[in-house]
Amino acid sequence: MTSVGRSIMRAVLVRQFGGVEQMKVENDVPIPSVGDKQVLIRVFISGVNPVDTYIREGVFVVRPDLPYTPGYDGAGVVEAVGKRVTQFKPGDRVFTSHGTQIGTLAEFTCADETRVFPLDDKLTFTQGAGIGIPYFTAYRALFQKAHAKKGERVLIHGASGAVGLAAVQIGKAHGLCIVGTAGTKEGLELVKNMGADAVFNHREKQYMAQLEQGEKFDVILEMLANVNLGKDLTLMSPRGRTIVIGSRGTVTIDPRLLMGLESSVMGVALLTATPDEWKDLTAGVVEGIKAGWVKPIVDKVYTLEEAGNAHHDIINSKGAKGNLVVKVQD
The missing domain is CATH 3.40.50.720 (NAD(P)-binding Rossmann-like Domain)
Known part of the structure; x- marks a missing residue:
């Protein structure tokens, strides 16, 4: 049991690689436990990227163990931190990318501290999910x-x-x-x-x-x-x-x-980025947030039940106009 007060959550699960019909919202997915250097995030918005669709189809170089929850990018609030985490505390506004224990199409995700980043108050959670x-x-x-x-x-x-x-x-x-x-x-x-x-x-x-x-x-x-x-x-x-x-x-x-x-x-x-390259590129983007030039443009927001539609639209769009994101919870 986490500080959340419950042990299960709503999340999208993929139990077989294939089309968007494989994406199902399930209500009894275990909330991930928090490791010593990990951060538990209450996810409000999940970002959708083309790579998410390639993974779901099973054609990407990375094939996660089934079942799995899609989503690399997300934004929300820190729910709990591991005992060796020094950069974040419960209540912090954050976004995450490429380091979650479970995908971001879930009410909670757990990420390595090095893949969690502060979300400035000038940006909404919807924008934050479009940064990573x-x-x-x-x-x-x-x-x-x-x-x-x-x-x-x-x-x-x-x-x-x-x-x-x-x-x-x-x-x-x-x-x-x-x-x-x-x-x-x-x-x-x-x-x-x-x-x-x-x-x-x-x-x-x-x-x-x-x-x-x-x-x-x-x-x-x-x-x-x-x-x-x-x-x-x-x-x-x-x-x-x-x-x-x-x-x-x-x-x-x-x-x-x-x-x-x-x-x-x-x-x-x-x-393929090395740890040093990750530090450099994330530092550059976080500095851009502070400076004000990181301004994600969100084209459309979907519900969790519509996550499959978001996967379809990001590949089949006839005219992209920024990010597609999924609202996971209020």
């Missing part, structure tokens, strides 16, 4: 992989999605020139309002020709490499870097386009 994977991925892509420097030109394909908007905010805060693409009028306006220096509609036939006619890019963040990677190689400046953040299939490219410019293509994944 989007901002950590964007920060890692820009600075730990691309080593972007002030003044460099950055193209963000799919800039109206959660990771794309995070990259726009991070890039502008660090003096980068940001060009973003989106597929709807609303998405383009959102990217522009976040500070992008220029925006292009990637559903228009001429947008790539327009990009090719302009100044080349030092860094490209690619959310759909199976569609765009071949074109990206024509847009890079000498020693340009394309960072692959998302891909849903294979693609054919001409490697000779990399040779003459000594440009490069590399992937990014939070799961």
Whole structure:
């Protein structure tokens, strides 16, 4: 029994890998126990990311033991702490990512202290659930992989999605020139309002020709490499870097386009980050929260019973406009 006063909770469970129909809300899931260096969080909002759907389908590199509760990201209040926890106390507002004992589509989750972060009062729990994977991925892509420097030109394909908007905010805060693409009028306006220096509609036939006619890019963040990677190689400046953040299939490219410019293509994944890299990227994002440039945009909030709909929509959206999140409890 925890300080919660009960031993079970409501949570989404997946008992078999597959489609969204495998996600069921159950009312008698055990509340996780708290280890010495762990924090028990009362989850108010759970973030939804594409990787959550890949794991549920059983096609991701990580396959959790069944049954499992989905969700890497979440925000809420500290319920209890282990005896060796020094950074948090019950009642603290926090968000978490990539370190929970049970997924965040649950009333309570338990996370390692190193994966729990303070949530400033200026941000809501709904916004807090949209920080983790989007901002950590964007920060890692820009600075730990691309080593972007002030003044460099950055193209963000799919800039109206959660990771794309995070990259726009991070890039502008660090003096980068940001060009973003989106597929709807609303998405383009959102990217522009976040500070992008220029925006292009990637559903228009001429947008790539327009990009090719302009100044080349030092860094490209690619959310759909199976569609765009071949074109990206024509847009890079000498020693340009394309960072692959998302891909849903294979693609054919001409490697000779990399040779003459000594440009490069590399992937990014939070799961491969070392402890030191985690410290660096989380410190950068937490500093951004304090400075005020971390401002997650939430497109839609779902109920716990609608978590499967959120999984469907994040993959099948015709025009992303920020984060999708699930309200777990009041």
